[in-house]
Amino acid sequence: MTAIIKENTDLSRPFRGTGGVKHNFNSGPSVLPHEVFEEASRAILDFNGTGLSILEIGHRTKTFQAVMDEAVITLKELMNLDSDHEVLFLHGGATTQFFQIPMNILRSDATAAYTETDIWGTKGIKEAKLYGNVDVVCSSKAENYNWLPKAWDVKPGTAYLHLTTNNTIYGTQWQDMELFYSKNVPLVADMSSDILSRQMDFNKFDIIYAGAQKNIGAAGVNVVIVNKNILGKVDRAIPSMMDYRNHIEHGSMLNTPPVFAVYVCMLTLRWLKNNGGIAAIEKINNKKAKLIYETIDNNPIYKGTVAKEDRSKMNACFVMEPELEKEFTAVAEKENFVGFKGHRTTGGFRISMYNALPYESVVVLTDIMKDFANKKG
Ligand code: PMP
Numbered sequence: 230m231t232a233i234i235k236e237n238t239d240l241s242r243p244f245r246g247t248g249g250v251k252h253n254f255n256s257g258p259s260v261l262p263h264e265v266f267e268e269a270s271r272a273i274l275d276f277n278g279t280g281l282s283i284l285e286i287g288h289r290t291k292t293f294q295a296v297m298d299e300a301v302i303t304l305k306e307l308m309n310l311d312s313d314h315e316v317l318f319l320h321g322g323a324t325t326q327f328f329q330i331p332m333n334i335l336r337s338d339a340t341a342a343y344t345e346t347d348i349w350g351t352k353g354i355k356e357a358k359l360y361g362n363v364d365v366v367c368s369s370k371a372e373n374y375n376w377l378p379k380a381w382d383v384k385p386g387t388a389y390l391h392l393t394t395n396n397t398i399y400g401t402q403w404q405d406m407e408l409f410y411s412k413n414v415p416l417v418a419d420m421s422s423d424i425l426s427r428q429m430d431f432n433k434f435d436i437i438y439a440g441a442q443k444n445i446g447a448a449g450v451n452v453v454i455v456n457k458n459i460l461g462k463v464d465r466a467i468p469s470m471m472d473y474r475n476h477i478e479h480g481s482m483l484n485t486p487p488v489f490a491v492y493v494c495m496l497t498l499r500w501l502k503n504n505g506g507i508a509a510i511e512k513i514n515n516k517k518a519k520l521i522y523e524t525i526d527n528n529p530i531y532k533g534t535v536a537k538e539d540r541s542k543m544n545a546c547f548v549m550e551p552e553l554e555k556e557f558t559a560v561a562e563k564e565n566f567v568g569f570k571g572h573r574t575t576g577g578f579r580i581s582m583y584n585a586l587p588y589e590s591v592v593v594l595t596d597i598m599k600d601f602a603n604k605k606g
Contacts, residue, residue: 252590255568256397256544256581257422257443265446265496265585272492283492288485296488297481300495303502308431310454317453317473318481318491323421323440326453327353330391330417330436331360333473336463339388342366342414344381346403347374347396348574349419360465361388373575374399376536379408389415389435389459395423397443398572400546400579401539406430415459423543424452425501426584427511435459443543444584446494449487501584510584517582517591518542524595528602534577548577557601564597 253260272283279292286292301316310316319325327349335341339361343354345368357363364387367378374396383390390412395402403409406429409416415435424439431437435456442448455473469475475483481491501510522540525531525547534546549557554577561569571577582591 249565251565251567252593253567253586254580254582254590254594256572256579257440257583258448259443259568259581259583260585261446261493261497262500262585264500265493268496269489269493283489286488288482288488293488296492296495297486300491300498301481303495303498304452304454307425307498307502307506308454311432313456313458314432315455315457315473315477317455317476318450318486318494319453319476320450320487323349323419323438323451324352326419326436326438326451328356328359329453329471329473330438331357332463332465332467332471334415334417334436334459334463335361335388337361337465340364340384340386341417342383342387342390344368344378344390344392345370346377346393346401347399349396349421350391350393353391353393353419357391366390369401374401375534377401377403377539383412383414387412387414389417391417391419393419393421395420395426395541395543397422397544397581398575398579399535400541400544401535402541402543404538406433409433415456421451422583423541425507425510426514426543428507441490441494443581444497446497447490449490450494452494497585513588514542514582514584517586517588518545520591520595521545521580521582524598528599528606530602530605531598534575543582545580545582546571546575546577553605554578556605560597560601561594564593566594566597569594 274282276283304316331341335357337360341357341361342364343350345351345354345365354363354365364384366383367381369376369378390409392403392409402423410433416433417436418434420437421439422443425444437454438451439445440451445452457477460474522545525533530549530553531547534548569578569580571579
């Protein structure tokens with residue numbers, strides 16, 4: 230696990246298996262570092278030379294405790310979290326957080342502010358209404374979530390302000406976090422699709438949550454980062470498995486955690502740390518995004534679907550004339566591109582460029598896009 234992120238075309242390997250070269254633009258679960266696949270597959274047969282598979286050891290063993298500890302410590306280090314912020318590995322995906330958050334921190338007589346900038350925000354709003362009042366402070370739903378509204382405010386006394394930092398399906402991403410910091414209310418952020426991809430003052434958030442299956446590791450676990458000072462202020466009864474305080478007390482092992490998924494997260498976090506952390510990966514992510522958006526903008530057959538200033542560095546979306554889309558799809562499939570089609574609700578194409586996607590894959594894709602545009606333009 231000592232690979233170095235290089236600025237050249239060799240960041241992790243897009244080559245794999247007997248199926249030949251695959252360029253994996255899946256939106257999640259998605260590409261992970263090759264080193265992680267190698268290490269995890271070894272651990273399935275013989276975990277760290279114990280003669281046991283990672284799949285057959287108890288979660289309360291010292292061996293697994295070391296995995297959990299390293300995952301938590303590495304994440305804290307990478308995100309530079311202060312001692313008020315606890316890191317939890319929980320079940321139920323980011324979707325469970327849509328209701329677990331208001332259950333823990335929204336009193337029934339209080340109001341939470343929600344930004345509605347993609348369907349995940351919309352889902353969060355629906356769940357929060359089960360527990361308290363919701364003020365939808367801005368929405369781009371009417372425009373199919375293709376921009377990020379910035380002229381809005383929150384009312385005094387707001388319990389918390391919820392945002393989705395990156396909108397996986399539509400391809401928008403909040404660029405300037407000052408907009409949120411300046412509201413001076415507790416911040417709660419769904420960072421499922423851009424956590425660990427760019428630097429940010431993570432301590433400014435009271436809750437951060439993310440499904441692991443994009444930038445953190447394997448599906449089956451989600452990370453929740455909680456400022457413990459925000460807890461214990463609601464008076465409703467909270468079921469044990471839903472109460473963050475119980476998970477903090479038991480170090481994410483109130484019950485059996487998803488052992489293998491946590492292990493894969495630990496390896497992926499270790500990979501990121503060994504390769505320069507968030508600052509280093511952010512540079513590469515910026516390069517990847519620049520290349521794809523330049524290609525879209527320089528070739529009019531590709532039409533970006535969101536406001537330029539709000540473009541996501543993780544998920545780039547574009548459309549073409551329907552006939553050309555069919556032709557391009559056939560070309561892309563022949564080139565062994567995987568997961569490049571847009572979400573079923575949007576159509577077109579979505580190029581997901583998470584941390585582990587090699588720069589090389591974006592070079593190959595954009596070369597093919599330029600070539601296709603030259604032939605058709
Ligand atoms: N929020 C965002 C921003 C997402 O992209 C997703 C899934 N892609 C979710 C929430 C839901 O996550 P999960 O499937 O882990 O519940």
